[in-house]
Amino acid sequence: MSHQMAGRSPGGPGGPGVRAVRARLPRRASAAAALSLLLAAGCGDTGDGGSGGSGSGSGGTLTVFAAASLTESFTALGKSFESSHAGVKVRFNFGGSSTLAQQIAQGAPADVFAAASPATMKPVSDGGDAAGPPRVFARNRLVIAVPKDDPGKVKAVSDLSRPGLKVVLCAERVPCGAAAETALAAAGVKVAPASREQDVKAVLTKVRLGEADAGLVYRSDARSASPQVKGIEFAESAKAVNDYPITVLKKAPKAALAGEFVKLVLSPQGRTALTGAGFETP
Amino acid sequence: MLVAPALVGLAFLVLPLVGLLVRAPWSTLGTRLGEPQVLEALRLSLVSATLATGLCLLLGVPLAWLLARVPFPGARLVRALVTVPLVLPPVVGGVALLLVLGRKGLVGGWLDAAFGITLPFTTAGVVLAETFVAMPFLVISVEGALRAADLRYEEAAATLGATRWTAFRRVTLPLVAPGVAAGAILCWARALGEFGATITFAGNFPGRTQTMPLAVYLALETDPQAAIVLSLVLLAVSVAVLAALRDRWVNAT
Numbered sequence: 001m002s003h004q005m006a007g008r009s010p011g012g013p014g015g016p017g018v019r020a021v022r023a024r025l026p027r028r029a030s031a032a033a034a035l036s037l038l039l040a041a042g043c044g045d046t047g048d049g050g051s052g053g054s055g056s057g058s059g060g061t062l063t064v065f066a067a068a069s070l071t072e073s074f075t076a077l078g079k080s081f082e083s084s085h086a087g088v089k090v091r092f093n094f095g096g097s098s099t100l101a102q103q104i105a106q107g108a109p110a111d112v113f114a115a116a117s118p119a120t121m122k123p124v125s126d127g128g129d130a131a132g133p134p135r136v137f138a139r140n141r142l143v144i145a146v147p148k149d150d151p152g153k154v155k156a157v158s159d160l161s162r163p164g165l166k167v168v169l170c171a172e173r174v175p176c177g178a179a180a181e182t183a184l185a186a187a188g189v190k191v192a193p194a195s196r197e198q199d200v201k202a203v204l205t206k207v208r209l210g211e212a213d214a215g216l217v218y219r220s221d222a223r224s225a226s227p228q229v230k231g232i233e234f235a236e237s238a239k240a241v242n243d244y245p246i247t248v249l250k251k252a253p254k255a256a257l258a259g260e261f262v263k264l265v266l267s268p269q270g271r272t273a274l275t276g277a278g279f280e281t282p
Numbered sequence: 283m284l285v286a287p288a289l290v291g292l293a294f295l296v297l298p299l300v301g302l303l304v305r306a307p308w309s310t311l312g313t314r315l316g317e318p319q320v321l322e323a324l325r326l327s328l329v330s331a332t333l334a335t336g337l338c339l340l341l342g343v344p345l346a347w348l349l350a351r352v353p354f355p356g357a358r359l360v361r362a363l364v365t366v367p368l369v370l371p372p373v374v375g376g377v378a379l380l381l382v383l384g385r386k387g388l389v390g391g392w393l394d395a396a397f398g399i400t401l402p403f404t405t406a407g408v409v410l411a412e413t414f415v416a417m418p419f420l421v422i423s424v425e426g427a428l429r430a431a432d433l434r435y436e437e438a439a440a441t442l443g444a445t446r447w448t449a450f451r452r453v454t455l456p457l458v459a460p461g462v463a464a465g466a467i468l469c470w471a472r473a474l475g476e477f478g479a480t481i482t483f484a485g486n487f488p489g490r491t492q493t494m495p496l497a498v499y500l501a502l503e504t505d506p507q508a509a510i511v512l513s514l515v516l517l518a519v520s521v522a523v524l525a526a527l528r529d530r531w532v533n534a535t
């Protein structure tokens with residue numbers, strides 16, 4: 001587009017540009033046809049999802065919205081769910097819990113929502129989008145993540161206030177950021193962060209690449225990035241333990257399957273997967 | 283035959299903007315706009331987009347000249363490489379910048395060791411990220427203008443004794459000024475809206491690296507109303523500037 005604009009201006013408006021457009025007309029018409037096909041296909045798809053709605057059908061796709069920190073453990077659980085339910089596909093949408101809650105409130109077609117904090121679950125259950133009361137299935141606490149060569153020589157939470165040390169935290173408004181504020185306040189440590197990242201995985205990336213000397217992430221995240229990232233436990237993180245609630249959504253296209261997936265997460269097998277990933281379970 | 287899809291296309295482009303306007307919290311707009319964080323993000327956005335455009339002009343115009351005027355082996359490959367940031371997801375661009383200019387990066391490691399300069403988490407990092415994604419717009423635009431410009435003027439200047447640099451400065455550049463202006467405007471608009479490379483490379487800190495698009499995204503996490511207000515500001519600023527500049531520069535010929 002920029003090319004055309006620049007090319008046309010010296011020749012005056014409507015010179016070579018117009019001829020080029022005329023020559024391309026048939027192609028545009030076929031593009032329009034392709035677009036309408038695409039739209040039709042899109043409609044058909046949603047229609048299908050709706051008709052399979054009430055749910056005890058054997059096949060179909062289960063859509064799970066889950067907090068970014070659950071990426072590893074839920075992906076593993078999803079695989080095992082697929083192998084025990086023939087023909088079922090589990091599709092995950094991992095992201096910041098509050099973004100996911102927003103998407104659900106705006107009508108995103110999800111079956112299950114697993115959030116990283118009760119605060120981000122609240123708008124969903126208060127808004128009448130949850131099929132039942134959310135249940136806590138995991139707990140996570142913060143650790144100090146440092147690159148494996150530990151360039152900032154961080155040993156304890158008090159080191160984080162050292163001037164010149166590049167510390168990265170989550171934004172105050174996302175659950176890991178709120179937990180970081182609470183834990184740092186409990187430790188009496190004042191930190192001037194270099195950046196407030198949009199979610200916990202972004203903090204982890206900055207540490208993993210060695211751009212940050214330290215960051216506060218969940219224990220499960222530090223474990224997932226081992227051995228490039230070392231997790232240092234600190235006692236004050238006990239003041240900011242995050243509960244992870246899960247619920248089936250009221251408008252779930254696959255309500256029955258959704259219930260079974262939640263059951264799997266709460267089962268001993270689910271607990272094993274979660275503790276293996278660094279979570280504590282209730 | 284063509285009018286119907288044209289109207290659908292128009293509606294598709296315009297309706298989301300209408301949605302923003304309809305859902306805007308008009309009654310509290312004034313107080314929300316006055317919040318220091320909004321003004322800070324807006325100031326940072328305008329400053330960094332303008333600096334990035336300047337940097338693009340400084341580096342991009344000579345690059346466009348090279349591609350348009352100097353035949354060299356591998357020119358096609360270079361042209362393709364120049365346009366890569368256009369198709370690259372900006373987040374990938376941000377990661378690539380980290381790997382090169384980050385503290386542990388190929389060039390960044392040397393910058394840190396030799397001069398103590400680190401770019402991530404700084405406003406300079408924001409400008410670099412924006413320059414990376416926006417420069418192709420300028421290069422393509424200026425190169426197109428250079429190719430369309432009549433070579434005979436430059437040749438005439440050369441026969442009258444002008445050096446290559448004088449001919450470029452006094453003849454070529456004025457000739458392609460509309461193309462340069464159009465490119466600079468596109469470049470500025472792209473830099474203003476830059477999100478992925480910025481948040482990946484420069485991080486997010488109010489007043490230092492939090493530009494408007496980052497503020498919109500973060501606000502969406504908790505306060506969608508604030509995000510709408512911020513989006514409206516960005517929309518108003520870009521529409522105003524694009525309209526003003528296009529009338530003045532692009533249609534001037």
